[in-house]
Amino acid sequence: xxxxxxxxxxxxxxxxxxxxxxxxxxxxxxxxxxxxxxxxxxxxxxxxxxxxxxxxxxxxxxxxxxxxxxxxxxxxxxxxxxxxxxxxxxxxxxxxxxxxxxxxxxxxxxxxxxxxxxxxxxxxxxxxxxxxxxxxxxxxxxxxxxxxxxxxxxxxxxxxxxxxxxxxxxxxxxxxxxxxxxxxxxxxxxxxxxxxxxxxxxxxxxxxxxxxxxxxxxxxxxxxxxxxxxxxxxxxxxxxxxxxxxxxxxxxxxxxxxxxxxxxxxxxxxxxxxxxxxxxxxxxxxxxxxxxxxxxxxxxxxxxx
Ligand SMILES: Nc1nc2c(ncn2[C@@H]2O[C@H](COP(=O)(O)OP(=O)(O)O)[C@@H](O)[C@H]2O)c(=O)[nH]1
Ligand SMILES: [Mg+2]
Numbered sequence: 001x002x003x004x005x006x007x008x009x010x011x012x013x014x015x016x017x018x019x020x021x022x023x024x025x026x027x028x029x030x031x032x033x034x035x036x037x038x039x040x041x042x043x044x045x046x047x048x049x050x051x052x053x054x055x056x057x058x059x060x061x062x063x064x065x066x067x068x069x070x071x072x073x074x075x076x077x078x079x080x081x082x083x084x085x086x087x088x089x090x091x092x093x094x095x096x097x098x099x100x101x102x103x104x105x106x107x108x109x110x111x112x113x114x115x116x117x118x119x120x121x122x123x124x125x126x127x128x129x130x131x132x133x134x135x136x137x138x139x140x141x142x143x144x145x146x147x148x149x150x151x152x153x154x155x156x157x158x159x160x161x162x163x164x165x166x167x168x169x170x171x172x173x174x175x176x177x178x179x180x181x182x183x184x185x186x187x188x189x190x191x192x193x194x195x196x197x198x199x200x201x202x203x204x205x206x207x208x209x210x211x212x213x214x215x216x217x218x219x220x221x222x223x224x225x226x227x228x229x230x231x232x233x234x235x236x237x238x239x240x241x242x243x244x245x246x247x248x249x250x251x252x253x254x255x256x257x258x259x260x261x262x263x264x265x266x267x268x269x270x271x272x273x274x275x276x277x278x279x280x281x282x283x284x285x286x287x288x289x290x291x292x293x294x295x296x297x298x299x300x301x302x303x304x305x
Pocket of ligand 1: 028029030031032033061062063083094095096099115116117118186233234235236
């Protein structure tokens with residue numbers, strides 16, 4: 001495993017963290033991930049909390065799972081929050097982006113690291129590699145992971161929405177971000193000051209929205225990238241990916257200036273008998289956390305205006 005040779009030493013990172021008085025939260029959005037979430041949480045707890053004090057808390061944001069996701073995560077030591085219990089006064093939301101946004105409120109760390117809960121080959125270096133730039137370089141605001149993505153056991157081919165939607169869209173509209181190797185990666189970490197200042201798209205558009213918004217507010221140079229090696233996760237069927245691609249498209253077009261009301265949010269598909277299937281796509285947005293009074297109260301953020 002040559003990749004492990006260049007993984008940062010967790011003890012060295014923990015020392016840098018202690019010197020700077022920084023705290024770290026790892027948050028996992030999860031919906032029906034009982035098969036993998038426990039292993040990820042347990043690996044983090046043993047290696048980066050118990051063995052070395054690098055991570056301060058592990059949160060799992062559970063979204064109406066019908067399986068034992070919450071029990072598996074709690075058993076391994078995560079703090080589990082149900083999405084419906086977080087900021088209920090702001091109205092219900094839905095999707096992965098909503099869970100990430102809520103995790104920013106629920107967590108305490110100065111640095112927040114997100115990891116998908118369906119990774120099958122998870123190791124602590126996923127997190128140490130993402131945290132290192134943030135712990136060693138003040139100019140870095142967001143660290144995006146990248147990796148090779150096997151599909152059905154083959155060498156490449158995973159990341160179909162990345163190849164067929166995110167990359168063409170970034171290349172056409174946001175060339176400064178076309179150098180991001182895995183723009184839709186679910187593994188990334190950021191400074192709270194950066195993450196709380198930008199809106200979150202509630203569904204699958206969240207990753208693209210964060211990239212564009214962080215680059216606009218803090219400059220593309222504030223975004224670093226780290227190689228996480230190989231990542232194996234649940235590959236979804238092609239007919240499940242259209243909605244994700246449309247969420248990415250709408251997120252990119254809105255930020256390019258197309259008004260929200262001019263963009264329909266229903267994907268029209270067809271089944272094998274050519275019957276029309278209408279699929280609503282989640283593209284509602286949550287405001288920057290800094291605009292949420294309950295968040296400002298919790299974190300003691302004063303309004304600058
Ligand atoms: N809390 C929450 N998590 C979600 C939701 N949708 C997806 N996730 C989680 O987000 C992560 C990425 O989802 P996944 O289906 O693997 O997307 P993909 O990797 O793009 O195919 C996984 O940990 C999912 O459990 C949701 O609506 N709510
Ligand atoms: Mg996945």
